[in-house]
Amino acid sequence: MSQFQVIGGNKLSGSITPQGAKNETLQILAAVLLTKEKVTISNIPDILDVNMLIELLGLLGVKIEKLNTDTYIFQADDVNVDFLTSDEFHAKSGKLRGSVMLAGPMLGRYKRAFVPKPGGDKIGRRRLDTHIIGFQKLGANFSYNENGYYQLEADELKGTYMLLDEPSVTGTANIVMAAALASGTTTIYNAACEPYLQQLCSMINRMGGKISGIGSNLLVIEGVETLAGTEHRILPDMIEVGSFIGLAAMTQSSITIENCGIQHLGIIPEKFRQLGIDFYTEGDNIIVCEQDVYEIQSFMDGGVLTIYDNPWPGFTPDLLSIILVVATQAKGSLLVHQKMFESRLFFTDKLIDMGAQIILCDPHRAAVVGLGRQHRLKGITMSSPDIRAGVALLIAALSAQGKSIIQNIDQIDRGYQYIDKRLQALGADIQRIS
Numbered sequence: 001m002s003q004f005q006v007i008g009g010n011k012l013s014g015s016i017t018p019q020g021a022k023n024e025t026l027q028i029l030a031a032v033l034l035t036k037e038k039v040t041i042s043n044i045p046d047i048l049d050v051n052m053l054i055e056l057l058g059l060l061g062v063k064i065e066k067l068n069t070d071t072y073i074f075q076a077d078d079v080n081v082d083f084l085t086s087d088e089f090h091a092k093s094g095k096l097r098g099s100v101m102l103a104g105p106m107l108g109r110y111k112r113a114f115v116p117k118p119g120g121d122k123i124g125r126r127r128l129d130t131h132i133i134g135f136q137k138l139g140a141n142f143s144y145n146e147n148g149y150y151q152l153e154a155d156e157l158k159g160t161y162m163l164l165d166e167p168s169v170t171g172t173a174n175i176v177m178a179a180a181l182a183s184g185t186t187t188i189y190n191a192a193c194e195p196y197l198q199q200l201c202s203m204i205n206r207m208g209g210k211i212s213g214i215g216s217n218l219l220v221i222e223g224v225e226t227l228a229g230t231e232h233r234i235l236p237d238m239i240e241v242g243s244f245i246g247l248a249a250m251t252q253s254s255i256t257i258e259n260c261g262i263q264h265l266g267i268i269p270e271k272f273r274q275l276g277i278d279f280y281t282e283g284d285n286i287i288v289c290e291q292d293v294y295e296i297q298s299f300m301d302g303g304v305l306t307i308y309d310n311p312w313p314g315f316t317p318d319l320l321s322i323i324l325v326v327a328t329q330a331k332g333s334l335l336v337h338q339k340m341f342e343s344r345l346f347f348t349d350k351l352i353d354m355g356a357q358i359i360l361c362d363p364h365r366a367a368v369v370g371l372g373r374q375h376r377l378k379g380i381t382m383s384s385p386d387i388r389a390g391v392a393l394l395i396a397a398l399s400a401q402g403k404s405i406i407q408n409i410d411q412i413d414r415g416y417q418y419i420d421k422r423l424q425a426l427g428a429d430i431q432r433i434s
C-alpha cells in the first residue's frame, strides 16, 4: 500500500484551489436517483469515496457519461432495484459512509431500500437511528438483518411531522430525499442545515420539488409525484479551505486559497483567527499571511480558549483535527473538545511522538500547550487513522524537521484530490512511495 514520504521544513508559496466538496457530492450523487431524467453535475472531485459511489450508481443501472474531468451526466431511467440485494452491493457500499444516502431516493421512488452497515471513518459510534426512524415515520417498515443491514419497504410514503432525535447530516439528507416524493407535507424539525444540505434542497427545488425553510432547522417538504432533470455545481470543499489555512500557518508560509466559496464557510474562518492566524480576503480568495509566530486568543475573561464542534452553524467536527495540530506550534494554550465522535482524538499520540505538548484528557478532550515554535516537531513514521487526522498529520510532517513517513494514505485519498501533486506545486517535499 502506498505511503507519503515528507521532508518537512519547506516554506510554501503560490495558490491552491479547493476541490469540489466531498460530502456535498455524496448527497448530490444520491439525488440523481430521484428522477428518470438527465442530471448534470459539475465540480465533482476525483477522490476514492466519490468514485466508489459513482461505481455503485453504474451498477444500479444509472447511465453515466463523463463530459470532462469533473463533469458528469447521470440518467436513472432504468434502475435495477434488485441489485440492492446482491452481495456486491453489500460489499461495495460498506466501503463508504455516503452509500447510506442511496436509501432515501430509492425509498421515495421505488418504495424499497437496503441500508448496509456503511463504511467511512472509524471515529466512534455512528448510529443510523435518525435515518431509520425518519423513514418509519414516512410509512416505511424495516427489518434488521443479522448481517448488519436494514431492509426497508413501504406501500406508500406519506408526509408527516417529525422532530429528529439529532440533526444528523446524512440522516436529514436521506429523509428529505424520501419526503420529496411522498404524498402530502413533511415537516422536519431539528434538521441539519449545513451548506451541503442547503445545496441538496435547492437542487431538488430546481427539479420541481417544493422545499421551504432551506438553511434553517425547520424544513417543510411538500411531496410531488415526479421530479425532473437539472444541472448542479458542487461548492468548494470547506474542509479543504480550513486545512489549507492551517497548512500555511504551520509552515510559516503565505498561500492564496482561490475560489473558497467564502459566503458558505460560516464560522470556519473565525475559528482560525482565534488561533492567531492572520489572513484577509480578496473577492472569493483567502490570502494567508506569512507569520513567524501566531498567538492563540483567550476568552474575554482571560480563560483558556476552547474550540468544540456543534451542528451547523456551529463548527464542523471535521476540522477539529486540523485546529489541534495547528495549535501545537502556536503561542498559548487551547482546549479541543470533540463532542460528537469518541475516537477522533486518539491520533494525538503521533503528535506527541513528534514532540508536541498535548494532554489527552479523555476521548473527547485534548489540551494543547502551544510551543510557540521554541522547538520544531520532528519527523517520524506514522499511520493515518482517519481522513482528517491523516491530513492533520501530513500538515504536521510538512512543518517538522526531517523525514516523516505516513502510512495508510488511502484514508487521505478518500477525500483529498491529488493532494501530493497539489502540495508539490506549492513547494512541498512530498512523494508517494510504495
Ligand SMILES: CC(=O)N[C@H]1[C@@H](OP(=O)(O)OP(=O)(O)OC[C@H]2O[C@@H](n3ccc(=O)[nH]c3=O)[C@H](O)[C@@H]2O)O[C@H](CO)[C@@H](O)[C@@H]1O
Binding pocket: 023, 026, 097, 098, 125, 126, 127, 166, 167, 168, 169, 170, 171, 311, 316, 317, 318, 339, 340, 341
Ligand atoms: C458523508 C458525510 O456527510 N459525513 C459527515 C456527516 O456524517 P454523518 O451524517 O454520519 O454524521 P451525523 O450528523 O449523523 O452525526 C455524527 C455523529 O455526531 C453525533 N451527533 C450529531 C449531532 C448532534 O447534535 N450531536 C451528536 O452527538 C451523532 O450521534 C453521530 O455519532 O456529518 C458529520 C457531522 O458533521 C461529519 O463529521 C461527516 O464528515
Ligand SMILES: C=C(OP(=O)(O)O)C(=O)O
Binding pocket: 022, 023, 049, 096, 097, 098, 119, 120, 121, 318, 387, 388, 415
Ligand atoms: C468523517 C468524514 O467522512 P465520512 O463521514 O465519509 O466517514 C469526514 O469527511 O471527515
